[in-house]
Every structure is written in structure tokens, then in C-alpha cells.
Amino acid sequence: MTAPIAIRRLNAADSDFARHLDHLLSWESVSDDAVNQRVLEIIAAVRERGDAALVEYTRRFDGLEVAGMADLILPRERLELALTRITPAQRAALETAAERVRRYHEKQKQDSWSYTEADGTVLGQQVTPLDRAGLYVPGGKASYPSSVLMNAIPAKVAGVPEVVMVVPTPRGDINEIVLAAAAIAGVDRVFTIGGAQAVAALAYGTESVPPVDKIVGPGNIYVATAKRHVFGKVGIDMIAGPSEILVVCDGQTDPDWIAMDLFSQAEHDEDAQAILVSPDAAFLDQVAASIAKLLPTLEREAIARTSMEGRGALIQVADMAQAIEVANRIAPEHLELSVADPAKWLPQIRHAGAIFMGRYTAEALGDYCAGPNHVLPTSGTARYSSPLGVYDFQKRSSIIHCSADGASELGKIASVLARGESLTAHARSAEYRIKN
């Protein structure tokens, strides 16, 4: 017999709801001093000793008996080989997913633009791809082929000439599906290194690892801490918190479907968060019953149970308007609008990483193959940030090309403002361009 599951119930009508909700959502990721110190040492060692440090740390942390750096490089042919080692169904699924992800991300590509003013002055922005991007892929159990597609494809669509992947292979464990995904996504080079040392190598370069301009991809606390420390030397994507889903349901979806949608989040890890909001109290009871019924059938039951009991909740609201209010307050990574007319509510959603509309759009479809990216802002950061996209691998340069007439007129304005700031060399530089 498995123990019954106790899931938090909240009601938005309660006077202390706001406080309870804040408490439920509260999450601060902390790198303690010991982790920081360790990571700073590793970064310093890689900067100083390059490949030698990488080999040493890989021996120590990954239990790999490598003779030298050459043993930590996977050539492109090894990726191609992986394509033959996975099942045909897996290969077809990866290829279809990649094609869909590519097609969606093509729409995000931003073009250079400019306009010409009456006096001939041209203003605009030139958009260019990064020269080189680095992709961190965790090793072992949390090594997800889908993440390889989601991180590498936007970079390639942006036109990044070289995508470098690092993936640790603890005790020699190689995930063939991950390598196959890398082959399909167009990854250019792979190094079998991981941890803070891999992040340091990508940021600063070694004899063998080329320095990249931006590092993306998930990792453990050492990887996240290292990314924070190298930020500024290179760009990084977000430091992700635990994954979360908020399901808003009008009470008309099959409760088993909703329970499984919540589990698809909860099975990730013990800190994952799955919340259901509905104006229908009886439906919340039905979903609670489905959860109790289905939980024991999950392969990852223990993880899902801890997540649901520790961080899950079923929230009753007065109506759909209040449900949307709660969604905007939470700014969830994943928002499922499992309702009859989701398009009606969409314009009122101000903050969410991804919005899964209607009863058929399970989050899992977006996680793997619908097309949009599954790297999304967590922990309320959807208030100010966006899904990983092509725009993360492009950057802009302002273009200013003044005609002689334009410079003369702008020079007069710049002169007044520069003198108001006591920056007189600025003023004089502008004044040289004023016509007599």
C-alpha cells in the first residue's frame, strides 16, 4: 500500500491567500561560500593551466582514466555514428522534432534595418550572429537529448558559425541519443568535459577548447555558479530555478489528463512545482482523486510525490478572471489554459514563459516537438525575460551615418546638451561639424 497523498488546498477568497501564495512560490537559489570558493579555484586553474587542468579535473570528478586532452574530444563522425545506434523510431522522432523547432525558430530571425531622413542621414541597426556559442549538456541521468535540440537549433538558425558542446561522461557513460541529437542539431564540436571546469574552458578557452561568446544550457549548482562568475567575460542564458507548471482549468477537462499534466512537471525533481487553479471546487476534488489514483502508477513516483506534497497546490478561485489574476501574479514558466475558449483569455496574460492553450495542448508536446523552445524563464522571471530564442544568438550594432547637413543640425543640439553636462570635448567635437 502506498501512503495517501496530501496536497495543499488554497482558496483565493481567504484573507491570508496572498501570504500563503507568496510562501508557496518563494524560492531563492543560493550558492554557498564553499561552492563559490571551489568554483573560483577551478576557474583560476583552467585559466592558468588550460588542457592540463581539464584532464586532471575530469579524472578526479568524472572518474575517467584519460591519457590526455585527445581522449576528451568527440569528432563529428562519432556523432554521426550515434545516429545508427539509436532506434529508427527515436531517430525519426528527433528529426521531426528538430525540423519543427527549426521552422518555428526561423520566424524569430531578426533582420538589419535602416531608414533615411530628409537630409540624407541614415539610421538603423545591423544584426549579426555571435561568432561562437557554447552549449552545456549535463551528463548521466539528467542528460536530455531534447535540450540539445532546443539549445543548439536557435544558435544555428541565428547563423552562429560554430556551436561547441560540452557533456561530461561520468565513468565513461555516453548517452547515444544525446550525441544523435547533437548530430541532427548541427553541433560542430563536442568535448566530453563537464562541471565548472567545462564552463571555464568555454569562457576563457584552452589549447584545445575554443573560447565562446555565450554559454547556454542547464547544469548543477557548480555549473550554475560558474556561469554566474564568467558572466561579463561571456554572455550566459538564465540561471534556471526548478521547473514549474500552472494549470488553469475551467473544470471541463478529464481530471486524469490534468493530474498527469501536473505529474509531468512534478516528476522532474523534488523541487519542481505543479499548481492547478480552477473556479470549480468539485473539479479540484476530482483532480485530487486522480492524483491519488495515478501517483502509484508512476515510474518516478517518489520524486513526484515529494514535489506535489512539498510545492504543489490546488487553488480555488471565484471565476476565470481571478484565475488569470493568479497566473499573472505567479508569472509561471509553463501556463496551461485548459479551458473552452483560451483565445479569449490570452490578451490578459501578461507574464508566462509559454502558454499551452486548450485541452489538447499538454505541456509535454511543447517540451519535445511542437516547435517553441523549452528553455523558459522560471521562478517568476517571466516578468522580465523570454524563452530562449534566435534573438539570444544575434546582437545588434547601431548604425549612424550623418550627411553633412544632418551633422550640422545635430551638432547644434549636441553642443547645447554636452555643455549642459560640462563635457566640452564632446561639444567641440560636434561643433566641428556645424557649417558656417
Next chain:
Amino acid sequence: MTAPIAIRRLNAADSDFARHLDHLLSWESVSDDAVNQRVLEIIAAVRERGDAALVEYTRRFDGLEVAGMADLILPRERLELALTRITPAQRAALETAAERVRRYHEKQKQDSWSYTEADGTVLGQQVTPLDRAGLYVPGGKASYPSSVLMNAIPAKVAGVPEVVMVVPTPRGDINEIVLAAAAIAGVDRVFTIGGAQAVAALAYGTESVPPVDKIVGPGNIYVATAKRHVFGKVGIDMIAGPSEILVVCDGQTDPDWIAMDLFSQAEHDEDAQAILVSPDAAFLDQVAASIAKLLPTLEREAIARTSMEGRGALIQVADMAQAIEVANRIAPEHLELSVADPAKWLPQIRHAGAIFMGRYTAEALGDYCAGPNHVLPTSGTARYSSPLGVYDFQKRSSIIHCSADGASELGKIASVLARGESLTAHARSAEYRIKN
């Protein structure tokens, strides 16, 4: 008599040029432990004691005898009053600059988009503005009205409903041009607080200061360190390094113009960097002579001298192609192409914050009023980042709306991939949507 000035001369043909250039460019901004400790204490105090902590720190650090928080709030009418206290020429210049900046940034506005697949599935992105943005404006001497325009206008163009500005007023010093710029840019609320305490207040909110979603704007080491620490709770713009210019000249521009363009960067602060690259050795001599001649005429001579001697350089290259190579290596914040046909070289520029094209386009024109933003990536970060823009105040939510048919097909692919990752709740959630 002023001392002659000695500016570093480099030649790209020298065997150790790369090493010299690396050394010239090297810059790491470091917050030492004492600063970090101090800032963490201030953030903790503001989180704990709110307004009371702000009042206390403002008394202590800004030497302001304030009775309470009410004394640290500037109503909108006070901003309007400032418009009457500056000169008509200043007001007209600010208004013209604001209008041009607004017009340029309107072009950056990104729209929601979507497409419908054959089976009725809809995919896209919904673009929304941040709810609230915070703008840090330094007090005292480095208080630049132009920065108020450059930071606030993109936020308002993005549609941010509330822009909150903080600006310290040490010993009661109020910069009327800064307040006038805030009025013109449409800033909604102003608090006369500064330092790490102002950043903490914007990030976490107090009884009087509303919490914002993103903090932008320059500041001293305490402000920069505080921004680093609150990153994650809120978004931040870049942590800026010293300002830099790279001028590429074919030798045909008036050397006095080029010297003054270099000074317009060098006068900012002692760490600012001004570099000239030219294939014409005689021209480099002429500019050196102009620098020596004009330096003593600068109001900020001492600062410019320290900057030019410490971090400036005149670099000789073989030809324009090599000049562009050097520019891409440096990835400068400001790049002046003071050449006959700048459009010819533009497509080869891969990394630069802003590109000032032709002999008439002095950087100062872009700093104040051409239209593009003057908040630009420094210290080589143009390799992966962009000028501040409307896109920094908008964010995207992925949209996925599967039709029943679409979900059925995608469910099959998701099922294979999820099982390949041992995430079986994901698989089952997807499989529920597969038609029999």
C-alpha cells in the same frame, strides 16, 4: 607650460602586436570583498526595514537632513517645474533629442506573431511590455540628462506603464536639467535616493517605493555590485565598464577633428579608452600633433591626459582590411569609420556597439541626439550583446494551441522522446492526447 603627451604607438605588423593589443584592452571590473559585504548588508537592511532604512542611509551617505520618506519623493509637478528653470535653448535641445530618440526606438518595437499549421495548430509568440521599470540616475557631477532620455524613452516606447527613477541628491544638490529630462521622457515617479539602498528598494520594494521588474542605468561600484546581487530577483541591464571609442581613419579626415573625437571619449574618466587605427603613418603623426596641441585647451585636460596616456593608442595597420580586423578583435563600444566609403566596410563589421559612419558622424552626435541609444556594450561585450533598446523592456511568451489532430500527431513524437529520457509522466500526458 604643460607637459608633452606620450601616446602609445602600435604597429599591427609587429610580431608581438596581438599580445600588446590584449594588454591594452585588458579590463576586469572587480568588486572587492569589502564592497560586496557592505552592499549585502545594505540590501538586507532595506528588505527588512524598508523606508526606515532608506531614510537612514540617505542621511548617512548623502548628508541630507530628511524627516522621513515623504522628503525623498519628487512629485510629477516638481519635474514640470524643472522645465521652467532650465534655459529655453536647453529645453528645446532636450525636446528635439527626445523626439529623435523616440522616433528611432519606435522602429525597434516588436509585435506578437503567430502562424497556423495545416491541421489547425497555432504557434507563435505574444510580446508584452514589463509592468514596471526602474531607472538609476547617478547624482552629482556624473548626472547626465541625456542618460535619462536614453534609458527612459525605450521603456515608454515599449509600453511600460510605470517608469520609476531614483537619483541621489547629495547635500541637496538637485540637477534641474536631469529633472527636466525626466519630465520630457515621461518618467512617472522620482525618488531622491541613491547607492545600493536605491537598487535594493527598486528590486524588493518598500512601503513607498514600488518593486520594479528591471533596473537599468549606470552607477558607481556600489550600484553596480548591488545590481549584480539583485539580478535574478529583477532583470538588469549590463554592468558597464569604462567607455571606449575606436576610430578607423583612412587619413583624409582633419586631424583636429579626429583628435577631438578621441578626447570626447577620454574626457569621461581616467579609465576611458580612445584608440585610433589608420593605414597612414604620417596621418597618425598629424593626429599626435593635434592631440598635443589641443589637449591643453580642454576643460577636462587632466582627465583626458590620464586616459590618453594610460589607455589610449595610435595603431598603424597595413590597409583598411587589417583595420577592420582590428576593429572586430576589439569589438568596441563606439566605432567611428572616418573613411571615404564607410558603407563598403560595414558588412565586414561583426562586433561593435554603435558604428558612426563617415567623417561627419562624430560620436558626440550619437551620444546626444541622433536617435540611437548611447547605452552600449563595453569591454568587448559587443561580441554578444546589443545597445539598450525597446526589446529590453518587452518580453515574449510562447504560444502553443494544438488542434485535436495536431496534438494526436505531436503526442506520438513526444511519447518516443519522453520515454527515451525516462520521463514517463511526460509520455503518458502526451499519449492521452493521441486519438485511437
